[in-house]
Amino acid sequence: MLAIKNLSVSYGHKVVLTVPKLNINKGEIIGIMGQSGSGKSTLVNSCLGLVAYKGKIAVNTHDIGVLMQEQHYVDTMTNQKVIEGLLNTRIKSDRKLFDLINFFDFNSQLSLHFKNLSGGQKQRMSLIMLLYQEPTLLFLDEMTTGLDFESRRALIKKLKVYFKEHQTTVIMVTHYAQEIEALADKLLIIHDGQVKAFDQPKKLFQQYIGYSAFIIDNDVTKTVKVQKLEDEYKTVHQLLDDSDDFSRTRSSIELVYTEIMKGNVHG
């Protein structure tokens, strides 16, 4: 679906992103994480052809959708009029649109104006219009930023069903490990314009953590890594002896991210 080879992006004389090779298959959901300024948007913008770059980016479709962090629509009419006007259709006679509105529980918001919607409702309205166009490749930038815990969880749950049903290839930039945990097939970590990791979360966990890990006091920087099942027992005993508060995990994106970023973080 998307193949990158020898990509290099510069602003002025400064190279801000280099990606020797990266392939994303059809139907894969990729979660991109990295610190502020690491190059996440630059990577997305390069794929969209919005910035100049050296190297090759081959995108295997023209049906591309993009959801940016903030959207603005005309505020002089109701959401129903905005949706119908922009999509050039009518909800009552368009089964696909009708179904999407139901799917995203958006019926009660149709008579409102966009400015009076909550953050989560705004995101859902944009997604309805975006998904109506059935993009084969979808870029999502900080989709759930600003949403409360419940709205984020509800939106993620909906999208998970939709993406798998439609085999949408998704590239999403996010700061929320929870989003990747629930949706992504692969995690891509960028730091200082370089790809630090790109693989299935489960494989990255095995590579960087081992068999399992015990997180002490709910703090991912205080972790005991366990390499083999047999060693877990010993670790539990030790932690119980020390009366530590701990939890065991075999798949924590937050932990994988923290581990990979160790030694990479300055100041």
Ligand SMILES: Nc1ncnc2c1ncn2[C@@H]1O[C@H](COP(=O)(O)OP(=O)(O)OP(=O)(O)O)[C@@H](O)[C@H]1O
């Ligand atoms: N238009 C621009 N001109 C000059 N430098 C830029 C420009 N856009 C981005 N940069 C620089 O390129 C680097 C990567 O920026 P980018 O926006 O890709 O980071 P990011 O990971 O998306 O950050 P954030 O999470 O804050 O959105 C940063 O050092 C940034 O200052």
